[in-house]
Amino acid sequence: MIPKKVHYIWLGRGQKSNLSHICINSWKEKLSEFEICEWNEDNLDLDAIASENRFFAECRKRKLWAYMTDYIRLLVLYREGGIYLDTDVQVLKSFDPLLEHSCFFGKEAKEYIGTGMIACEPGNSVIKKVLDFYQDDIWESPLFTIPSIITHILNNTDLADTVAVYPMEYFAPYDPWKPYDENCITKNTYCVHWFQANWIDNPGLRRFLSVKHIKNPVVKSAKIVKSEIGAIFRRLKLR
CATH class of the missing domain: 1.20.5 (Single alpha-helices involved in coiled-coils or other helix-helix interfaces)
Structure with a gap:
């Protein structure tokens, strides 16, 4: 069972936006039984992570915060389990009915798995496979965004049968490339990813x-x- 923990990452010590505060407050309201963990420079050993993963080290050198958080979210989820949320994800209702899964994702587009919300048990084999990709395969592949990497792994391994993948309406109903339509939010919607860029690389x-x-x-x-x-x-x- 997926533990009742919400993880989010805040690197760079910048101020959180109004949207981030609104979203985090929605977690506290709708997920009141969940432990909420902020991961930042004070409780992450970035030097140790960089020494273990070259891709992370190269991104850190260039201050590519978004790509650093891609790796950290996987590491934290693999070690602790729980639900990772981007700080621009607003929660509308509790994830409790989904926690029996060993791992679940939602589509962000027809072709891609979304990564603004990822949930898994600690030690999950799919998350381990993605971490392994960041260790070696990433240097042989043109892929570098986390949605494309996870989509590639689920499409090219037999691990897809071990996870639940929900339609866009569940976790990412809003399409940032189209005018907002309130009808995108349905009775099945657990959260909304508003796609605010917190880091401009x-x-x-x-x-x-x-x-x-x-x-x-x-x-x-x-x-x-x-x-x-x-x-x-x-x-x-x-x-």
Whole structure:
């Protein structure tokens, strides 16, 4: 059974937004029996995590907070179990009916598993498989966002049968690419992911993620140049 713990991560010591406060208050109201744990620089040994995982270390060096939290959420869930929530996820009702699962996710789009809400028992085999991907496979793969990585693993292993995957209406009914429609929230909706970007990463620093798997230095340089040119044209187009 999934323990009654909610985990969230707050790195960088910045101020929380009004939306974050609204969402965290919704957890306290709707999940009153749950322990709520904030993970930050004071209770995480970031040096130890960086020494154990090169991808995390490279993201930390570049202050790519969002990608650091991707790894930390998996680590915390694997060790402690519970429910991970992004700070822009508003809870509408208790997760109690779902806690009998060993692990559950929700779709964020037709193609992708959402990761603003992840729930599992401690030591879950799916979460372990994702952690293993971050250890080695990530350097051989073009994937670097956590939704694409988890989707890839569930689509390419026999572990998919061990988890529950719910439709978008359960945990991420709101589509940020479309005008908001209040009808997206149904009787099945447990929470809403509002997709607020708490970290705005420097695109130049983030480009290393898109070329990390390329071994040929000439090809890698060409891809970086192409990316830089594309960014310039996008900026000119916005003027």
